[in-house]
Amino acid sequence: MTNALDFSYESRPGRVVFRAGAAVSATPGEVERLGLRRVLVVCGTRGADTARAVAEALGPACAGLHDRARMHVPAEVADAAVQTARAVGADGCVAVGGGSSIGLGKAIALRTGLPLIAVPSTYSGSEMTPVWGLTENGVKRTGRDAKVLPRSVVYDPELTLSLPVPLSVTSGVNAIAHSVEALYAPDTSPLIALMAQEGVRAMAGALPAVASDPASRAARGRALYGAWLCGSCLGATTMGLHHKLCHVLGGTFGLPHAETHTVVLPYALAYNAPAAPEAAAAVARALDAADAPTALWELAGRLGAPRSLAELGLTEADLATAAEQATNQAYANPRPVTADGVLAVLRAAREGAPPATVAG
8 A cells, every 4th residue: 555645844934922912012022032123113004003002012123114015015115115124224124914014024025134023913824924926017926035934923813803894804715715725736735734724614713703793802813813824824835826816816907905815716716626626625624515615605795795806896808818817827726727717717706606607
């Protein structure tokens, strides 16, 4: 009898602090532990109050606050942040907020080599990955570089209490997408599979509780725990069709990040499921459902999330361009990525049709 196991797994360096109140109570200690004396705090307009509280807690170790993070990290926004970091003589960066803020912190780290500390306030998972993204001339580029992986991540469930329910839901489904694609990634492993299934189970169980009681610290903590696991899966594996589509839709057409992930996920999984039946079955088990794509689509519907790309502003005329961009380069995916196949996924996702229509 032969052993079917065949994989490589590389653990990512980094430290995680997870507790209520940690944003203010633990971040200064993480800065001190890294030997930093002048850190730049970066954030977006939303969540600036929290970033200011973190900046105040840092005291003399805070060299400034830069509150200009934007979705998909436009190149000009990254340029301005790098200039600010250099102007204040920063020796490190603390990114406070969602994926946009952490993405901007990563852009600074990429360009300058400064160590990054992440204090996430959404469930995006970016804080657990060495993946960076920049949007220039309407095209989003991504890459991997160990320099952008945060040295410390401070998880504070209290930061997510003010996250509006609609954004909590879409941010949470965005996290689930990381685990789904990790399960059929070419570089997956048994440990990743365990984390992915637990991440999906935790997040899918937490989101209804968050929606019914947004002030529940237990539900918020459970969701953030799920986000940590899902983000770890994203950081350790190669993403496929789902993430490629979302990068195209966000970078080229300006569709909102978390909402786009929420709409596309059931269709991308339905497309890939015939070629990755074990992964689809694992997602279904984590969701306690018979069919994973349908369960994800129904979950979004029950929680009031958008279920069509048309709701997000994608027009019929955009479909061909999006399909062309999503197929212009080869990338890992369990099912061959064809122009016709991608167009079928996009068309069904734009209409909000049941995901079974693209299973093939």
